[in-house]
Amino acid sequence: MTTALLVAALLMGFFGSPHCLGMCGGLVTAFGLSMKDASPAKRRALVATYHLGRLSSYALLGLIAGLIGTTVLAPLMMGNSMPRILLGLVLVFVGVTMLGAPFLNKLERFGMRFWQYLSPLRQKVFPLNTFPRALTAGLLWGFLPCGLVYGALLIAVVAHNPLNGAALMFVFGLGTIPMLVATHETVGWLRDKIGRFRLRQLNGAVMVISGLAVAVVPMVMSSMHGGHDMSNMHGDHMQMSDSEMMDMPMDADMDHSSHHMMPADDNTSHQGMDHSMHDMSDASMDMNHNEHSETMEHAQ
Template sequence: MLETSLFSLFVAGLLGGGHCLGMCGGIVTALSPQHAKHQANWLLLAGYNTGRIASYVLIGTLAGGISGFALSGGHLAKVQLLLYIAANLILILMGLYLAGLSGLLSRIEAIGRPLWRRLQPLSRRLLPIRTLPQALAIGALWGWLPCGLVYSASLSALASASASHGALLMLAFALGTLPNLLLMGVFATRLKQLLQQRYVRRGAGLLVTLTGIIPLLRLALI
């Protein structure tokens, strides 16, 4: 059975910190406890990430459930295989992008921009974030931001053909992104400087690339 491991997606989310910095850094920095007069921003930061993770899990549930229903007749195994390959190819492109070796991923991310253009006005109405419901809501909206890492994880959930497993895959990915975004909230400047170091970007990017190459090599050996 074609399955992306929970660990692989967790690692991809963890190593993709440089991309997370670009996509979510502005909001997370604004919520940073170091910029607050008290510790209330910890609650807002937690609310933002809770909303974001909830969106990822919903995406995984929908993707896995839809494909599970479509594949229940057993006639679309080739589609499942193609989705599995596509998910790992996007991971490879993400790794090359993080390493500064390819910009092709940015073109793929453009696919989701029409949806984001519809959601973005809603997010602007929630700014500035002052309450927990606002933080939860903007986190939930930000979960739909066009992102190559999310695309890869979503395709993995789609290829799982299971609502429950799709949800778990997206949860594993979301938990992988969490340490970077929490650290970004506390050590925003230092983390940004670290992730911009060429050797850090190159190393993390190549490791993400490996998470996409290894499953494809295993598939070729079957």
């Protein structure tokens, strides 16, 4: 997993935390009221403990998401470019969600049912006056329905590695901590700055652009490179054709010359045979003439 993906998860958690504060704010307030009798030092330690539990819960969910990606998706995408394309599409989807698209609202409502199912167990951790209770509260907090968490889990799925998925979700949780542990004045300042400069929307736009770059740019480059290779192959083919065209006339000339030479040899042989037959005929006539002359002389 690249460092850029971890940075994207960290920024996603940080710039998305004002949205999460609307859902988690009541829970943070309840946790704070349950620790009102603890000393300031113990209160800080308890806060760190339940956030550790929350990050551990995120990491566990990321581990499961990465395991799903490894066992279900990876065998279907071996030896092709689908992992990169899917990662790019997920980044685009999450970026559009951060821009305000309500794609994950239904998933949040489904998660709320599970959260209500955990209600009896959640009530048992109060008051948060011990570290085991604080840790348990944080572990349960990780299952609070949140569209931003679900978007991060989608990225963990396409990480195709359980450990990478766990690390990604842990880093995502780190990004949400500043907003959730800040004082009331600091929370107001952070929310004002993030809202004024539209940093959440800016981060969403960056994720959309990054996703498109991951999914589309390598395919475009591969297509251009492939076209260049085909052009070279076409050029080589043309060169071979030229060479063959140069060789073919030479062979044709040789064959044509041989064709003309063969009749010449036949005529020569035929003429030689005719001349020999003519000589033999003349010799035979001479012999007959001599025999005839001798016969005439003998008769006289």
